[in-house]
Amino acid sequence: MSVATRPVWFGAWLAAAALGLAGCGGGGVSVTDTASGGAGSGSTAGGDGQWRWELPADFPVPAVPADNPMSTAKVELGRYLFYDVRLSGNGTQACASCHQQDKAFTDGLATAIGSTGAAHPRAAQPLVNVAYHPTLTWANPSLVTLEKQMEVPLFGESPVEMGVNDGNKDAVLGRLAGDPLYPPLFAAAFAQDTAPIRWDNVIKAIATFQRSIVSAGSRYDAFEAGKGTLSAQELRGMQLFFGEKAECFHCHSGPNFNDQFVHSTTRVLETPFHNTGLYNLGGTGAYPEPNRGVFELTGKPQDMGMFRAQSLRNVELTAPYMHDGSIPTLEAVLDFYAAGGRHITSGPYAGDGRANPLKDNLVSRIDLNEQEKADIVAFLKTLTDHDLITNPKYANPFAQ
Amino acid sequence: MNTNKTIVTRTRVFALALTAAAAVAACGGGSDSSSDQPQSVSVQFAVTNGSTPVKCGDTLTGLGTTQASAAVHDLRFYITNLALVNDQGVAVPVTLDANEWQLTRGGETVSLIDLEDATGACDTATNTKETHAAITGTVPAGTYVGLKAAMGVPDQLNHGAIAGGAAPLDIAAMAWSWQSGRKFAKIELDPVGGLTTAPSVSNPHGGTGSTFYLHIGSTGCAARTDANGAAVLDSAGNPTYSCAAPNLMDFSLAAFNPSSQQVVLDLGQLLSGSDITQDGGGAPGCMSGTTDPECPAIFNQLQINFGAGADGLPINGGAAQKIFRAAAK
Numbered sequence: 001m002s003v004a005t006r007p008v009w010f011g012a013w014l015a016a017a018a019l020g021l022a023g024c025g026g027g028g029v030s031v032t033d034t035a036s037g038g039a040g041s042g043s044t045a046g047g048d049g050q051w052r053w054e055l056p057a058d059f060p061v062p063a064v065p066a067d068n069p070m071s072t073a074k075v076e077l078g079r080y081l082f083y084d085v086r087l088s089g090n091g092t093q094a095c096a097s098c099h100q101q102d103k104a105f106t107d108g109l110a111t112a113i114g115s116t117g118a119a120h121p122r123a124a125q126p127l128v129n130v131a132y133h134p135t136l137t138w139a140n141p142s143l144v145t146l147e148k149q150m151e152v153p154l155f156g157e158s159p160v161e162m163g164v165n166d167g168n169k170d171a172v173l174g175r176l177a178g179d180p181l182y183p184p185l186f187a188a189a190f191a192q193d194t195a196p197i198r199w200d201n202v203i204k205a206i207a208t209f210q211r212s213i214v215s216a217g218s219r220y221d222a223f224e225a226g227k228g229t230l231s232a233q234e235l236r237g238m239q240l241f242f243g244e245k246a247e248c249f250h251c252h253s254g255p256n257f258n259d260q261f262v263h264s265t266t267r268v269l270e271t272p273f274h275n276t277g278l279y280n281l282g283g284t285g286a287y288p289e290p291n292r293g294v295f296e297l298t299g300k301p302q303d304m305g306m307f308r309a310q311s312l313r314n315v316e317l318t319a320p321y322m323h324d325g326s327i328p329t330l331e332a333v334l335d336f337y338a339a340g341g342r343h344i345t346s347g348p349y350a351g352d353g354r355a356n357p358l359k360d361n362l363v364s365r366i367d368l369n370e371q372e373k374a375d376i377v378a379f380l381k382t383l384t385d386h387d388l389i390t391n392p393k394y395a396n397p398f399a400q
Numbered sequence: 401m402n403t404n405k406t407i408v409t410r411t412r413v414f415a416l417a418l419t420a421a422a423a424v425a426a427c428g429g430g431s432d433s434s435s436d437q438p439q440s441v442s443v444q445f446a447v448t449n450g451s452t453p454v455k456c457g458d459t460l461t462g463l464g465t466t467q468a469s470a471a472v473h474d475l476r477f478y479i480t481n482l483a484l485v486n487d488q489g490v491a492v493p494v495t496l497d498a499n500e501w502q503l504t505r506g507g508e509t510v511s512l513i514d515l516e517d518a519t520g521a522c523d524t525a526t527n528t529k530e531t532h533a534a535i536t537g538t539v540p541a542g543t544y545v546g547l548k549a550a551m552g553v554p555d556q557l558n559h560g561a562i563a564g565g566a567a568p569l570d571i572a573a574m575a576w577s578w579q580s581g582r583k584f585a586k587i588e589l590d591p592v593g594g595l596t597t598a599p600s601v602s603n604p605h606g607g608t609g610s611t612f613y614l615h616i617g618s619t620g621c622a623a624r625t626d627a628n629g630a631a632v633l634d635s636a637g638n639p640t641y642s643c644a645a646p647n648l649m650d651f652s653l654a655a656f657n658p659s660s661q662q663v664v665l666d667l668g669q670l671l672s673g674s675d676i677t678q679d680g681g682g683a684p685g686c687m688s689g690t691t692d693p694e695c696p697a698i699f700n701q702l703q704i705n706f707g708a709g710a711d712g713l714p715i716n717g718g719a720a721q722k723i724f725r726a727a728a729k
Contacts, residue, residue: 066637141622142580151577165526200564269629286602298620299690348604
């Protein structure tokens, strides 16, 4: 088995792989046997028997679509597909090209580039703990399952991402069917299917792999579990983060450090979106096209600039920041929030975001000095899970 | 009404019928004895610019407010719940033949009309050689004088998966996944001289493009949730959706004879209030965005309530629409 184009970033995490599991200082792990019928976890049909969630302490069992239950065989097939460049129309790009393990499944770019070179208007999303997101992508209340979301990168035309279309979709499947690797993987993952190499199963398998990327093995988690320490600066940053001065926690809280979180026994779900004052074009409150947040979907004036708060887990690894990658560093992000928005004084995007009429009330000017900002940045870096970025469970199976 | 033809009981009509196998059989016994025999019907669709037939490879002229010229880039749309209207004024659903262009599910029908053949400016990676111009099926024997249908996909079928979805809802090019639905119509034109986007507040750079896109579909879609915020699932366990603006276009033709006539979508009429060489913002052309400046003129032609806060429903059943009409084959 070989793949024509090996992602160039592979060497980086291979070098780091020696750290392996030993690097995980995470909190306790709970094992949930979903075969016993946990709500929302579905049965184990469609594969090789039981799936056991190995979840960090305090992480609830994720919600899983009833027609796509978890299985180890599906996760394994999904991992191969996720890393296979043959899944793009022109054979140049895999899911992993824009979702790179060493960057917490982002790509390090301000905005992503598709397989045909088309520029994506927004930044690649991290995929860690994505099973807990009730809505997907940056600002879309209609995308609520990974299976549905995946149609966007696979089949999307504006922009082209993976570049699968009606003209090549059969040929792309043919590449998989023609490789001795895949028929047994599909057969194991979809045992009840007589002809399982189909697009719906490709999507189900990749979604299952994505749901398996559950991680909370950071130094912060170890500290919370009483199994590790934080430095004095990190502790000061944590106090500020969770305090009423910086108020970061209003939007970045809970197991995933965000404010949209769904699981198998969710009773009350909130899916807020926020305008953080990043833009205020010409003083009108507008954001630049085609990045106007939920407004792009709904056309409602009140949805201008509304985006989903990003999980801050591994935020050290996911620069540059914001939906359009327009803030390069964590330090600059802190400057942005301390100012209560972004004042762009010249150029085509000029406008005082601090005065955006739709800005969230919680994004207000904070009197943070340089030390305090540095403390918060130091705390944010304790949210990095170094096991995640080297864990073989999530790694490129073609790069042996 | 004097141009109407009945398709069952008058012998002279059968001479015109192209899909007359069942009709001929029904004819032999006279209308009374064959009244319980389903009648084959084929409803042909075509696209024109005024009275001029349109196909990929053509350069259209005299389009819109600037009398622009443009090449055809794509010509596809879904037709839902096609019915023939009988002489009692009752809309009788056409029972569709089962094929990869036509789907019947949950008491609703949808067909893809695909009039692009991947030639000329339609020769792109997302176009296909296959075409489908006629919806075929049966109706109960009777006297039919008109036609009623909608352009689009019924909501209960609109949001299912593309991959693995039932044909013809599995066409990747018709996916509109960002709204968790489908493009109801994908009509695209390449204006001669291109498309210029003037700088605006929200698009300060402006720009140029090659294609004026008409993508009609349901907008403002969100997953349905209950009072506790939990997703409302369908019987298969999949999310259900509600859309602020369904944007299904109802239309009816008071006089229509499927044997001698076809349903024509007139691009000239559709674009008659539009300048296809300029884009004022939003998507290039109209992708159904409620604040897109190119959309009001288009939706006026579709006769759908449109705009911020509008319900996206047909105006008076589309009674005043002029883009679909009956024309001789």
